[in-house]
Amino acid sequence: AQTVTQSQPEMSVQEAETVTLSCTYDTSESDYYLFWYKQPPSRQMILVIRQEAYKQQNATENRFSVNFQKAAKSFSLKISDSQLGDAAMYFCAYRRIQGAQKLVFGQGTRLTINP
Amino acid sequence: SAVISQKPSRDICQRGTSLTIQCQVDSQVTMMFWYRQQPGQSLTLIATANQGSEATYESGFVIDKFPISRPNLTFSTLTVSNMSPEDSSIYLCSVAQGGLAGNEQFFGPGTRLTVL
Numbered sequence: 001a002q003t004v005t006q007s008q009p010e011m012s013v014q015e016a017e018t019v020t021l022s023c024t025y026d027t028s029e030s031d032y033y034l035f036w037y038k039q040p041p042s043r044q045m046i047l048v049i050r051q052e053a054y055k056q057q058n059a060t061e062n063r064f065s066v067n068f069q070k071a072a073k074s075f076s077l078k079i080s081d082s083q084l085g086d087a088a089m090y091f092c093a094y095r096r097i098q099g100a101q102k103l104v105f106g107q108g109t110r111l112t113i114n115p
Numbered sequence: 116s117a118v119i120s121q122k123p124s125r126d127i128c129q130r131g132t133s134l135t136i137q138c139q140v141d142s143q144v145t146m147m148f149w150y151r152q153q154p155g156q157s158l159t160l161i162a163t164a165n166q167g168s169e170a171t172y173e174s175g176f177v178i179d180k181f182p183i184s185r186p187n188l189t190f191s192t193l194t195v196s197n198m199s200p201e202d203s204s205i206y207l208c209s210v211a212q213g214g215l216a217g218n219e220q221f222f223g224p225g226t227r228l229t230v231l
Contacts, residue, residue: 044224047220105158
């Protein structure tokens, strides 16, 4: 079974600085998707960024980028120029490409932005 | 992206009672999912709601406790039966949209359930 691990329960960063959230996963599959979701206090889950495992290029969405290391099964999220609105729980998630479409989530990292 | 609404947004219930949560999507979707998020925890999939067939439950979740309906491609309900305080959680509906290459999952706003 696939598992996702986020080893940082909490992180904090100064506004305008850069922060990296860690995620590792375990799977025997060669093709899959990886995601970072953001859950602010409103509890609405928001997709931040997605990475297809067959793509070597790291995904980027504005201030958000990932460092995808397939061999190491590592998928970290970098947030540049942190803003107060980035404060939230961040969840790393895995999903198979074929078969069951369920998301397997990590434990989450609570990110605090210090003004 | 799909717009998903859930009713109720929150509720406080007595133990032993049941609550039905509704999930409405603004477009037809193939797959709908129900997740549970216990206080301070991550999300765990309860079941996949299949249109026209029985829901597919994950290990640890059973139909008698969490019956699910999926009458059409835009609507689903999850019932939490014979509730106990351990069922206090946020319940989230999620849908998958698009082909395999763009099969993103979108989430509803969640239903916060407190069982006394």
